[in-house]
Amino acid sequence: MAMIKLENINKNFGDLHVLKNVNLEVQEGEKLVIIGPSGSGKSTTVRCMNFLEVPTSGRVLIDGQEMTEKNQRRIVREKISMVFQQFNLYPHLTVLRNLTLAPTKLHGMSEQEAEDLAYHYLDVVGLRDKAHVYPPALSGGQQQRIAIARALCCKTPIILFDEPTSALDPETIQEVLDVMVRLAHENNITMVVVTHEMGFARQVADRIVFMEDGRIIEEGTPEHFFTSPDSPRVKEFLGKIIR
Numbered sequence: 579m580a581m582i583k584l585e586n587i588n589k590n591f592g593d594l595h596v597l598k599n600v601n602l603e604v605q606e607g608e609k610l611v612i613i614g615p616s617g618s619g620k621s622t623t624v625r626c627m628n629f630l631e632v633p634t635s636g637r638v639l640i641d642g643q644e645m646t647e648k649n650q651r652r653i654v655r656e657k658i659s660m661v662f663q664q665f666n667l668y669p670h671l672t673v674l675r676n677l678t679l680a681p682t683k684l685h686g687m688s689e690q691e692a693e694d695l696a697y698h699y700l701d702v703v704g705l706r707d708k709a710h711v712y713p714p715a716l717s718g719g720q721q722q723r724i725a726i727a728r729a730l731c732c733k734t735p736i737i738l739f740d741e742p743t744s745a746l747d748p749e750t751i752q753e754v755l756d757v758m759v760r761l762a763h764e765n766n767i768t769m770v771v772v773t774h775e776m777g778f779a780r781q782v783a784d785r786i787v788f789m790e791d792g793r794i795i796e797e798g799t800p801e802h803f804f805t806s807p808d809s810p811r812v813k814e815f816l817g818k819i820i821r
Contacts, residue, residue: 579642581606581657581736581768582627587636589622589792596622597633598792606735607766611779614789615815620772623789624738627770628658640736655684659729660738663745665721667713673700673724674709677731685732692731699727703757719750723757730761739771751775758782776820780804788812 582604589597597619604610612620625631626638629650638645640657667676677696681687687695700706703723713721722742729737742758743751755778762769762782773779779786780800787797788809796809804820807813 579606580604580639581608581641582770583637583639584623584626585637585639587623587626587633587638589619589626589631590634596792597626600636600792600794602787602794604768604770606768609762609769609782609784610771610787611783611785612770612772612787612789613774613776613779613815614795618789619792620789621740624660624740624770624772627738628654628660630660657734658736658738659732659734660740661722661725661729661742663741665713665718665725665745667721667724667728669713672710672712673705673716676713676724677728680728680732695731695733696727699730700724702730702761703727717750718746719753722746722750722754726754726757726761735766736768736770739769739773741772741774743773743775774819776804776816788815 580603584600584602587597587600600623612623614620622631626633629645632647640653643653645653674693674696677699678689678692681692681695682689697706697709700709703726705720705723708716708720713724716724743754746754755775758778759782761767783800785797786800786803788795790811796807796812807816
């Protein structure tokens with residue numbers, strides 16, 4: 579059974595038709611990377627997976643359950659975490675409190691259990707020494723690694739990443755990508771990643787999806803994409819961004 583299934587998803591913002599009959603399945607443990615030019619619908623597709631954007635039409639199924647506005651909160655709480663472009667950490671809370679908030683408030687963990695879990699994932703992202711620091715004192719790369727640790731603390735089987743390195747300077751992009759590569763190789767988490775980092779896509783993806791103008795144009799393995807894509811548009815796109 580697919581962990582994520584999109585069936586004929588359309589999304590309109592007023593007169594703007596952003597997603598056009600998108601059909602997509604993501605299997606348990608799969609690492610799916612979505613690429614394409616800006617404005618192609620990549621981020622909207624991911625945001626429809628957890629109803630941050632409610633589709634205008636079509637169905638979203640998570641682990642076999644159809645998502646609705648009534649059950650969205652429960653399904654997301656149980657199944658899906660998300661890492662955003664802009665970190666979205668609480669600046670007035672310490673790193674440790676950012677990580678323990680959801681496990682204690684939403685998942686019923688004790689403070690001690692949540693702290694033990696938080697320290698474990700701070701070790702995973704290499705930032706245990708920042709537990710009692712406030713996010714504004716951290717670099718962008720450190721904040722994004724904390725955001726990844728926070729997502730891991732929710733213990734959901736799915737993590738969505740919406741261009742997690744786009745707000746970072748070149749010096750800190752790699753430290754975030756290194757954490758994501760390690761996460762992908764060491765865990766059975768289902769990952770959907772919107773990114774422009776082709777090296778990451780080549781290294782981590784089980785499958786790559788190329789979107790343009792709100793549609794999926796082509797999908798396949800990294801080997802297929804980077805050696806012999808079928809679509810001339812995909813060839814043109816990759817030719818411009820891979821030097």
